[in-house]
Amino acid sequence: MNLAVKPLKFRQQSVIPGFGLTMGVTLFYITLLVMIPVSMVFINSSSLGLRSFWEIATSERVLASLKISFGTSFLAALVNAVFGLLLAWVLERYTFPGKKIIDGLIDLPFALPTAVAGISLTTLYSPNGWIGRLFEPLGIKISYTPLGITIALVFISFPFVVRTVQPVLHGIDTEVEEAAACLGASRFQAFRKIIIPELLPALITGFALSFARALGEYGSVVFISGNMPMRTEITPLLIRTKLEQYDYAGGTAVAAIMLIISFLMLLVINLFQLWASNRHKT
Amino acid sequence: MSIEISNITKSFDSFKALSNIDLKINTGELVALLGPSGSGKTTLLRIIAGLETSDQGSIIFDGEDNTGKSTQDRKVGFVFQHYALFKHMTVFENIAFGLKVRPSKLRPGKEAIEKKVHELLALVKMEELAKRYPAQLSGGQRQRIALARALAVEPKVLLLDEPFGALDAKVRKDLRRWLRKLHDEYPITSVFVTHDQEEALDVADRIVILNQGKIEQIGTPEEVYDNPANPFVYNFLGNVNLFHGRVHNGKIELGSLKLDAPEHTETADRNVVSYIRPHDMEISLEAGENGFIAANIIFIRAVGPIVNLEMKRIDTGEYIEAEISKEIYKKLMLREKQTVYVKPKDFRVFIPEDYII
Numbered sequence: 001m002n003l004a005v006k007p008l009k010f011r012q013q014s015v016i017p018g019f020g021l022t023m024g025v026t027l028f029y030i031t032l033l034v035m036i037p038v039s040m041v042f043i044n045s046s047s048l049g050l051r052s053f054w055e056i057a058t059s060e061r062v063l064a065s066l067k068i069s070f071g072t073s074f075l076a077a078l079v080n081a082v083f084g085l086l087l088a089w090v091l092e093r094y095t096f097p098g099k100k101i102i103d104g105l106i107d108l109p110f111a112l113p114t115a116v117a118g119i120s121l122t123t124l125y126s127p128n129g130w131i132g133r134l135f136e137p138l139g140i141k142i143s144y145t146p147l148g149i150t151i152a153l154v155f156i157s158f159p160f161v162v163r164t165v166q167p168v169l170h171g172i173d174t175e176v177e178e179a180a181a182c183l184g185a186s187r188f189q190a191f192r193k194i195i196i197p198e199l200l201p202a203l204i205t206g207f208a209l210s211f212a213r214a215l216g217e218y219g220s221v222v223f224i225s226g227n228m229p230m231r232t233e234i235t236p237l238l239i240r241t242k243l244e245q246y247d248y249a250g251g252t253a254v255a256a257i258m259l260i261i262s263f264l265m266l267l268v269i270n271l272f273q274l275w276a277s278n279r280h281k282t
Numbered sequence: 283m284s285i286e287i288s289n290i291t292k293s294f295d296s297f298k299a300l301s302n303i304d305l306k307i308n309t310g311e312l313v314a315l316l317g318p319s320g321s322g323k324t325t326l327l328r329i330i331a332g333l334e335t336s337d338q339g340s341i342i343f344d345g346e347d348n349t350g351k352s353t354q355d356r357k358v359g360f361v362f363q364h365y366a367l368f369k370h371m372t373v374f375e376n377i378a379f380g381l382k383v384r385p386s387k388l389r390p391g392k393e394a395i396e397k398k399v400h401e402l403l404a405l406v407k408m409e410e411l412a413k414r415y416p417a418q419l420s421g422g423q424r425q426r427i428a429l430a431r432a433l434a435v436e437p438k439v440l441l442l443d444e445p446f447g448a449l450d451a452k453v454r455k456d457l458r459r460w461l462r463k464l465h466d467e468y469p470i471t472s473v474f475v476t477h478d479q480e481e482a483l484d485v486a487d488r489i490v491i492l493n494q495g496k497i498e499q500i501g502t503p504e505e506v507y508d509n510p511a512n513p514f515v516y517n518f519l520g521n522v523n524l525f526h527g528r529v530h531n532g533k534i535e536l537g538s539l540k541l542d543a544p545e546h547t548e549t550a551d552r553n554v555v556s557y558i559r560p561h562d563m564e565i566s567l568e569a570g571e572n573g574f575i576a577a578n579i580i581f582i583r584a585v586g587p588i589v590n591l592e593m594k595r596i597d598t599g600e601y602i603e604a605e606i607s608k609e610i611y612k613k614l615m616l617r618e619k620q621t622v623y624v625k626p627k628d629f630r631v632f633i634p635e636d637y638i639i
Binding site: 173175176178179180181182183184185186189193194197198279 | 331333352353354357358359360362364366367368369370379380383384428431432434435
């Protein structure tokens, strides 16, 4: 254990060459791809002044859209975490005919244009669609409700958890589970106390990716949500509406708010992930 | 607890891992399952633990049939070769795991668990490391924690799968002694798997030698070492010299050497293979009347009290190994390339029938 305070310096003695070059490329790349576009949002919205920025931020319609965006994305990420884990488990632990095909199908939501996904989901889940028809008699409407938005978000962000959990699950030694069984632990206890803690960092990473992806989603949601202000309007759509009305400052202000909240949430999730993966290494 | 293994057979696809194994292990015994890799020893151990199911046969603990029981219900302690510690738990939590997962009615209280864990930590001499994670321990320490964890649930049977296989020679020797001591203090039936004959001879009360899914011999270390049942056991337990020759009415001819073989008086003119341990070789500087074999010394290794000699027979060109004490070595003043005469002091003769070596 090294308790000495690490001196804050960029260059450390290392046998691996290329620190200067790779670090330079990294900084340049991040600046070009992330920092400049993101700061444009803040620069643009700063023309508003703090007072009107706050007014836009706390306007009823914006608040409602934020609630829907973050609520549905969070829910979708949760659903994906649970079922993604289950799918990863099935794909890693069992052998069955058609396994390769199912494994291949998982990445499909990434390849499909999101508009296509949105239209087909809307058709399926609308009151007279194949699936929506079954829920109609129960009084459950799916298309044009937050539930529909959640389903679309689940669809488009579904591969993340499966793909992050799979390799970790693959790496877990079955001996560990056998050891638990020898000590009298039931299958469920072994799963809860041995497997889940080992998977947790990957699971959180998958969750965060899924959540971030769902937050930014636009293409598929516009079709299934119905876009009713205050009820099924997501923030990305609200931003677009403002831009279409030439309210550039207002649009970027909403974007800025969304960015700040997203950044804070992802930061918290990542800190949690860091804790989960490092707590048994100190 | 006694373990009775009866008629256990197991195949993996077309590979026959175990065929018709019968074995009785008495209460309190420390038994070694010894064999080369692929001999089925680990499979047998896993079947005893219930981690693997046999194709036929039964496992009986103290007269009670355990064949259909799950691992959880068998109450065996199992120590894995690569420790299989829970790496997200501290040493303390690892050892306490077996007690904490018990149903609430049987679970000891928090203080009782703590007391038990500290008792076990004291037993493995690692009290000060309770808060460490497995990643922060050395191999030997991890294996001791794995042992303490297995003992926490107070099993009646302790099963160890190559427990010291991944450790370096010095630590291995220490742990071996420690296991023997532990076994003598705790009345527990233990079975351990090993491919290291020295380890088996050193620790076990009885050794079961397995080869290709069959038991070759069962016996105490002295029995199996001094009276190997067949050439495989002879070969497997330590170094051995092979002399090919012929037997006729109680006389064996090994090249120029003629020896008495009273157990083969009935045999008429057969090919034989004679097995002689290197330490049963007698070295002389002069050819005696009894027909010593002439050989050239090729290599001498004189480290420690035992001197290893590698020689080449002049008549057949076969290699012979011998171990002699340093005193004799000094008295004879042996040098490399010197010609000496060797004669077996003790030997075993097998008539090769099924055995092809």
